[in-house]
Amino acid sequence: MIKVFRLPDLGEGLTESEIVAWRVSPGDTVELNQLIADVETAKAVVELPSPFAGVVTQLHQQPGTVVHVGEPIVSFEVAGAEPAEPAEPAGGTPGQADAAAPAEPAEEREPVLVGYGAAPERSGRPHRRARSGSADAGGQAAEAPASAEPTDVEPTAVETAATERIAVEPSEPAAARPRSTPPVRALARVLGVDLSHLTGTGPTGLITREDVRAQLARPAEAPDGTETGAPAPTPGPGQRETRSPIRSVRKHTAAAMVRSAFTAPHVTEFLTIDVTPTMELIDALKTNRSFQGMRIGILAVVAKALCLAVARNPDVNTRWDEAAGEIVQFHHVNLGIAAATPRGLLVPNIPDADRLGLADLAAALAELTEAARAGTTSAASLRGGTISITNVGVFGIDAGTPILNPGEAAILAVGGIRRQPWEHHGGIALRHVMTLSLSFDHRLVDGEQGARFLVDIGTILADPAMVLTMV
Structure with missing residues (x-):
């Protein structure tokens, strides 16, 4: 019989996804849970497994197509005898059970990575739905056997976040990869x-x-085998603009930033400090036996200073719950780190960063950065952040006015470190100077509270020994 697999809800109530690539073609035989497609949501890519073992008869959507949850994406021919077709009850609607059909005990279905596999064959009269016509990837309807009746599958949400990752993998079938x-x-x-x-x-x-x-x-080699150094195609003569669809991460990021900018009243405060003592500390740690083999950088020290400052200024680690009419106070720090990736801006977070020592925090930052570069950031790590850091200094920027990550009360921008003349012990000396920029939600954080938080971070970076007076 023919069974239709519809796009499932891939989590967090997302209503649409883009077909990135098919890993199967019509006529291919697939096994249960075999990966058949890469489907990109607004946050990550889900490797979609097959809910059936059978033969692919039709691909309803082309790669690059945005599909809404519930729309058919692929049809299978699966083994099994065709059950007798029931007569529709008077006034009945497609998908209703026959009122006369005897009740059967629910049978447990084997969960797969997304939704559930095909239910075991049952005796008696099956439930049926009306079939809506749709075209395959080539634009032509697939021809099902005359005696076959399509059965829709409506999987539930993703059963595990392990299959979610950033879209970076090639689209060729696994066998040919x-x-x-x-x-x-x-x-x-x-x-x-x-x-x-x-x-x-x-x-x-x-x-x-x-x-x-x-x-x-x-x-590089051209298709005919000759070497070529030709650059990527450029706009043709007279072409004044190029248009591309707004999709996936860019679409989600844009919506989130607009919502944040026009919902939370932003205020940004700046603090320029001499971080020479912190840079000397980092150099000293390189030769410390306890930190051998560890990469402790300025971002790790800033992250640790932020966590310590949050403990003294808890109002920056809150959320405004409009629906409940409440202010949510977090007693943990899930530290978000803004990361620029080929797919757009992501803000994965380090859970319970406030419980980590400097070495463990540096290791977590390194792991997060590597995952972002490799495109393996999980969707789970993009949820639940309480406060964030964006390191604009890596781009040579001194300061900025960052927009809050939606749902958070504050975000700290870390500027570049520059050697410049600075007052030191009553004289002028070349020092390592850096500017910190703190944006916060003025509904949750007053100017004084934001200033105290920013000064606490600056105090630690200007003289790491001062942390002894703050804990």
């Missing part, structure tokens, strides 16, 4: 390297990061 690991495929996608042209030097021919980077040093 060159042997590599997800981080390597992510790196190749970001660098624009086609893995199918590489020969792996790793164990059993596995393609490694070094293979991908080495490919960049080689001249």
